Every structure is written in structure tokens, then in C-alpha cells.
Amino acid sequence: MKDKIILFLGGIAFGTAAIFVKFCTITPPLITFMRFSIAALVLLPFSHKRKRRLNIRYFIIPSLFLSLHMLFFVTSVFYTTIAASTILVSTSPIFAMILRRRIDLFILIAILGIVVMNVGTSFGYLLGNILALLSAVSFALYTFFLSRIEYDFISIVPYIYLLSSLFMVPILPFYGIGDLNLISILSILGLVFIPTLIGHGSVIYTANKLPISLVTSAELIEPVVATLLAIPIFHQIPNFQEIIGGAITLIAIYFAFRK
Numbered sequence: 233m234k235d236k237i238i239l240f241l242g243g244i245a246f247g248t249a250a251i252f253v254k255f256c257t258i259t260p261p262l263i264t265f266m267r268f269s270i271a272a273l274v275l276l277p278f279s280h281k282r283k284r285r286l287n288i289r290y291f292i293i294p295s296l297f298l299s300l301h302m303l304f305f306v307t308s309v310f311y312t313t314i315a316a317s318t319i320l321v322s323t324s325p326i327f328a329m330i331l332r333r334r335i336d337l338f339i340l341i342a343i344l345g346i347v348v349m350n351v352g353t354s355f356g357y358l359l360g361n362i363l364a365l366l367s368a369v370s371f372a373l374y375t376f377f378l379s380r381i382e383y384d385f386i387s388i389v390p391y392i393y394l395l396s397s398l399f400m401v402p403i404l405p406f407y408g409i410g411d412l413n414l415i416s417i418l419s420i421l422g423l424v425f426i427p428t429l430i431g432h433g434s435v436i437y438t439a440n441k442l443p444i445s446l447v448t449s450a451e452l453i454e455p456v457v458a459t460l461l462a463i464p465i466f467h468q469i470p471n472f473q474e475i476i477g478g479a480i481t482l483i484a485i486y487f488a489f490r491k
Contacts, residue, residue: 235437235438235441235442236438236442238434238437238438239434239435239438239442239447240450240453241430241434242430242431242432242433242434242435242438242450243431243434243450243451243452243453243454243457244453244457245426245427245430245431245434246427246431246451246453246454246457247318247427247453247454247455247456247457247458247460247461248422248426248427248457248458248461249305249318249423249426249427249454249458250305250309250314250317250318250458250462251314251458251461251462251465252419252420252422252423252426252427253305253306253309253419253423254310254314254462254466255415255416255419256410256415256416256419256420257410257411257412257413257415257416258409258410258411258412258416258420259404259407259408259409259410260303260306260307260310260407261400261403261407262404262407262409262410262412263302263306263420263423264299264302264303264306264396264397264400265397265400265401265404266397266420266424267302267397267420267423267424267428268298268299268302268393268394268396268397268400269393269394269397270420270421270424271390271393271424271428271429272390272391272393272394272397273390274424274425274429275389275390275393275429276390278386278390279386279387279388279389279390279391288391288395290381291378291381291388291391291392291395293377294374294377294378294381294392295392295395295396295399296395296396296399297370297371297373297374298370298371298374298392298396299395299396299397299399299400300366300367300370300399301367301368301371301374302367302396303367303400304363304364304366304367304370305317305321305363305364305367307360307363308320308321308360308361308363308364308367309360311356311357311359311360311363312356312357312359312360312361312363312364313357313360313468313470313474314458314459314461314462314466314468315455315458315459315462315468315470315474315478316349316357316361316364316470316474316478317360317361317364317458318364318454318455318458318459319364319455319459319474319477319478319481319482320346320349320361320364320365320367320368321364321367321368321371321454321455322368322451322452322454322455322481322482322485323342323346323365323368323481323485324367324368324369324371324372324375325372325451325485325488326339326342326343326368326372326485326488327368327372327373328372328375328376329488330372331372331373331376332376338484338485338487338488339484339488341480341484342480342481342484342485342488344480344484345476345477345478345479345480345481345482345484346365346477346481347477348473348476348477349361349473349474349477349478349481350477351473352473353473386436389436435447435450435451449486449489449490452482452485452486455478455482456482
């Protein structure tokens, strides 16, 4: 029961990510850079306690896709609603299953839900939704390449975060900094410590203690929490399409992993 509570709280922590991003007034590449670099610095001392040799070059490609996942997600939050962004980013398990050539009825239903969410959407929101889907695809590719490597997660995660932050350096000059104020700094710290360290930490802690289907399903808490928080904070009330399409997609993903 304790492990399930930890996992549930981790799912709630994930749901705060889009909220912290929305509060930021700095550019998406800088948000991505700061989130990963600060998280890497926090976790690095724990990594050194594990006496294991690491070949960093194997983690370059996964880190690239993790970096793109975060960049696309952050950018999508500024173009579309938090509900649409988080629901579509949560479709990464669909693309992970497609990469593993595991396509069934539930995957097709989930894709139908995505279509419902986007039919007749205005260009600005549609661009944000496409970016959110690209974020989901990038995360699926990240997990796909990472699953092909033998590693100890605690040992390698700071280096993955560090590599992911470095991929943002070449594009930072093109985007600039934005308005780096106190609210943005506090939002970045919240982004690092709540969804990144607490959220990811809970998944890591429970991954070998609970069924993988349950661990994966817990990630579907994120869009629910994010949507509920966005209503009073940003006055973003989901429209009918987002509710119906999002419900179809999330329920289909849930059953796809419960089989």
C-alpha cells in the first residue's frame, strides 16, 4: 500500500510541470537547459556513491531525445491549453508500443481520441498540439533507445540530464533569454524539485516494486492534475473536444497497459 501511495503522489507531482512552465517568462530552450542542469547538479553526489564504470557515449542519443521531449513540451504549453498539452504528451506509451510493433485495438482508439481533440482546432492551438505530440514521440524514442542499454538508473540519470541540457546550448543564442525574473527562477526550482526529482524519483523507487502496468498507468494522473490546477490558476477550462478526445485517449492507454 505504501508503494502505491508513493506512486500516486509521484503522479500528482508530475501534474505540476505544465503549471510551473506556464509561470515562466524565459524562453523554452532556457527552461529546458536550467531544468536539466540544476537537476543534474542535485543528483550528481548520489551518483558518485555508486561504484560503477559508465560509458557516456551510449547515452548521447537517449539524452538528445529527452532534451527534445522537454523542449517540445515546454513550447507547446505556450501555444495550446495545459489540458491539451499534457494529454497529448501522455500519449508517449502509444508511440512506444508502435516502435515495438505492438499495435492493437486500444492503440487505434487512443489515436482516434487524438484526432477528436484536433478536429477544427485553430492554427495556434493546432501548432501547440503538434508540438505536444512531437514531445510524446521524442519521449518514446528516449525510452526505446534507453531500454537497449544495460545501466543503473541512479548512476546514469545525472549524466543524462547534463547531456540533455548541453543539447540546448547551441540553440540558446537564437531564442535569447526572455524575462528572467524572480517568478521564473522560483518556477524553475519548482519544476526541478517537484515533477523532476519527486515525480521521477517515485517512478524509479516503485518501478521494481509494483507491476509495470500500474507504474505506467500512474503517469496518466499528470494531465488530470494539470488540467484541474489550470482551471483556477490560469482560468483554462477544457472545451468539449478536449474532454471527450482526452478521455478516449487516456482510457485507451490505460486499458492497453492493463492487458
